[in-house]
Amino acid sequence: MKKFDYYLYKFVGKAVEDFKLIEENDKIMVCLSGGKDSYVLLHVLERLKKRAPINFDLHLLHIHPGFENFNITPLEDFMKNSGFEYRIHNSTINKEIINSPKKQKDICFHCSRQRRSIMYKIADETKTTKIALGHHSDDFIESLLMSMFYNSKIETMTPKLQSPRKNFHIIRPLTYVQEKIIEEYSKEFQLPILKDECPYYAGETAKRKFVKNLLTQLEENSPGSKNNIMKSMANINLKRLLDRRYNEEIYE
Numbered sequence: 437m438k439k440f441d442y443y444l445y446k447f448v449g450k451a452v453e454d455f456k457l458i459e460e461n462d463k464i465m466v467c468l469s470g471g472k473d474s475y476v477l478l479h480v481l482e483r484l485k486k487r488a489p490i491n492f493d494l495h496l497l498h499i500h501p502g503f504e505n506f507n508i509t510p511l512e513d514f515m516k517n518s519g520f521e522y523r524i525h526n527s528t529i530n531k532e533i534i535n536s537p538k539k540q541k542d543i544c545f546h547c548s549r550q551r552r553s554i555m556y557k558i559a560d561e562t563k564t565t566k567i568a569l570g571h572h573s574d575d576f577i578e579s580l581l582m583s584m585f586y587n588s589k590i591e592t593m594t595p596k597l598q599s600p601r602k603n604f605h606i607i608r609p610l611t612y613v614q615e616k617i618i619e620e621y622s623k624e625f626q627l628p629i630l631k632d633e634c635p636y637y638a639g640e641t642a643k644r645k646f647v648k649n650l651l652t653q654l655e656e657n658s659p660g661s662k663n664n665i666m667k668s669m670a671n672i673n674l675k676r677l678l679d680r681r682y683n684e685e686i687y688e
Contacts, residue, residue: 470630473570502530
């Protein structure tokens with residue numbers, strides 16, 4: 437087993453155990469975007485399904501955003517050959533954004549919200565118990581810093597989140613996996629990664645790119661920094677923060 441293989445399966449196993457992400461008889465909907473993260477997520481869950489001491493099922497979902505020139509043929513072929521039940525949902529997200537000046541002010545937010553709404557609806561229809569997303573540890577760290585920099589909040593994603601109706605959970609099995617491990621894995625297995633045709637990509641992701649570059653520089657200058665930030669999210673000292681809800685004594 438190669439080094440990146442070892443760490444990938446080790447960290448996914450740890451996340452599954454720490455947060456009880458997968459349970460007996462789960463029906464897990466794996467959301468495939470066509471990017472490296474979701475492909476690797478499926479590979480890991482497929483391997484886990486064969487080796488885990490519990491039974492669970494996988495089915496696949498791709499939500500097409502409606503962007504022109506977004507060719508999903510490689511992904512569709514991959515899904516057909518996977519052996520799993522799959523579904524491709526052709527949405528009108530792009531058209532709705534184009535026709536709404538309000539949504540154009542925060543495109544990524546509205547696109548994400550509409551995707552989530554579609555996912556939830558399909559999860560209800562298919563009696564899904566878990567929706568698996570491909571967010572990795574770098575995503576958690578970037579979301580934390582973006583929340584601090586741009587929203588004045590200390591928060592990030594969670595490895596497991598219950599749906600509003602409490603009939604299924606969102607899970608992120610790659611929580612502990614670094615992006616560089618996913619990149620090595622995707623290159624090794626030559627996954628059919630789709631070209632991103634989002635017409636809003638350059639402008640709307642400027643903030644995230646800035647944070648990603650900042651973290652890259654930090655890691656170069658101080659190796660292990662990203663890992664320490666990730667660990668700090670599970671090692672919070674509320675008595676050394678300024679939130680009155682948790683530390684009233686400093687305002688007395």
